[in-house]
Amino acid sequence: MTIDAYLAELERRLPRTARRRVVVEAQEHLRDSAARHRAAGLSPHAAETAAVESFGSVEIVARRLAVEGAVRETRISTLVALGAVAFFVVPLYVVPENTLPPAPWAEKPRDIFVLQLVSIAFWLGAGALATASAALAWTRWSRLAAPVLTAALVAIAGSVLVAAALVERWFAAASETPAWPLLAAPLAAGCVAVCALATAWSYRRADLLTG
Amino acid sequence: MRDALKGHVDLLLLSALEDEPAHGYELVETIRDRSEGEFDLAEGTVYPSLYRLERRRLVASGWETVSGRRRRVYRLTTSGRRKLLKERSDWRAFAQAMEAVVT
Numbered sequence: 644m645t646i647d648a649y650l651a652e653l654e655r656r657l658p659r660t661a662r663r664r665v666v667v668e669a670q671e672h673l674r675d676s677a678a679r680h681r682a683a684g685l686s687p688h689a690a691e692t693a694a695v696e697s698f699g700s701v702e703i704v705a706r707r708l709a710v711e712g713a714v715r716e717t718r719i720s721t722l723v724a725l726g727a728v729a730f731f732v733v734p735l736y737v738v739p740e741n742t743l744p745p746a747p748w749a750e751k752p753r754d755i756f757v758l759q760l761v762s763i764a765f766w767l768g769a770g771a772l773a774t775a776s777a778a779l780a781w782t783r784w785s786r787l788a789a790p791v792l793t794a795a796l797v798a799i800a801g802s803v804l805v806a807a808a809l810v811e812r813w814f815a816a817a818s819e820t821p822a823w824p825l826l827a828a829p830l831a832a833g834c835v836a837v838c839a840l841a842t843a844w845s846y847r848r849a850d851l852l853t854g
Numbered sequence: 855m856r857d858a859l860k861g862h863v864d865l866l867l868l869s870a871l872e873d874e875p876a877h878g879y880e881l882v883e884t885i886r887d888r889s890e891g892e893f894d895l896a897e898g899t900v901y902p903s904l905y906r907l908e909r910r911r912l913v914a915s916g917w918e919t920v921s922g923r924r925r926r927v928y929r930l931t932t933s934g935r936r937k938l939l940k941e942r943s944d945w946r947a948f949a950q951a952m953e954a955v956v957t
Contacts, residue, residue, distance in 0.1 A: 664926065665901065667924065667926070668877075668878055668901060668926050669898065669901070671877070671878075671879065671923060671924070671925060672877075672878050672879045672882075672897065672898075675879040676879065676897065697894075697896075697897050698896070698897045698898040699896030699897060699898040699899055700896075701898075703896070703898075703899065704896075704898035704899060704901075704902075707899055707902035708901065708902050708905070710902065711902045711905040711906055711909070714909065715909065
C-alpha cells in the first residue's frame, strides 16, 4: 500500500472531527519513515510499503484514534447539554418575569403555584443530571455519561411540558395576558433540541468508551 | 516484544520527551535507538497515546515549522515531569523485584 492510499483509508475511517490533525501528523511521519528506508537502500516504492507497515494496521490505528476522539467529543457534548439546560432559565423564568404584567389575582391559584413548582423541580433535576453527566465524562466511567444525559433530557422535556400546561392554565385564569409564550416557547424548544442532539451525539461515541 | 510493551508506552513516551520537545516520528526513533532496536512500536499507535497524555495534561503540543515542514511538536508539562519521576521510580522497584525473583 502506498502512503497516499494509507492516508486516504485512515481519513475515511476517522470521525470527521479528528481527521485534520491526525492526517497531517501521519503524513509527516510516513514521509520521514519512507526517507529512512530509502536511505537504508530500499527503492522508493519499497520504502513507502515499509513505512506503511511500520505505522501499523489502518484498522487498529483508526480504532485507537477514534477512542481518543470519543472521549473528547463526549466531554464536549455533555458540556453543551449542560449549557442548554442552564439556558432554560431564560424561557422558564427570565422571559415571563420581565414581560408579564402584575398578576391579576391577590393570591396565586393553587394549581398554577403547583405547576410552577413542578416545572422548576424538573428543571433543577435536569440540571443536576446534566452536571453529573458532564462530571462522569471526565472520569473512567465516561461510558455512563450518555444514559445520565438521557435522564437529563427527559427531565428538561418534562419541565417544558409542565410549563406548557402552566401557560395554558395562566391564560385561562388571566385572558388579557400578553403573548409572552411566543418568545419563550421557541427558546424552550431550542434548549430541548440542543439537549437531544448532544445526547444523540454522546450515544454515537459511547460504544468506543471503556470502563 | 510489541505485546510486552503494552501498558508501558506512556512511560516510554514521557521518558523520550524528558530532554527536549519532539514530534511523533522523533519519539519513535528515540525509543528505537535507546532500546537498540528492541522496542519496535507499531508507529501509528504512538499518536493515540500522545493524544491521551495530552488530554491528561502530561504533555502539551503545538504546530511548528521545522525544516519547512509543519510538525506537531510535543513537550512535557510540569505534571508530566512529575508523573515521569513517579513512574520511573515505580518501574525501578518493579524491575528490581522481578530481577530478584527470576534470576
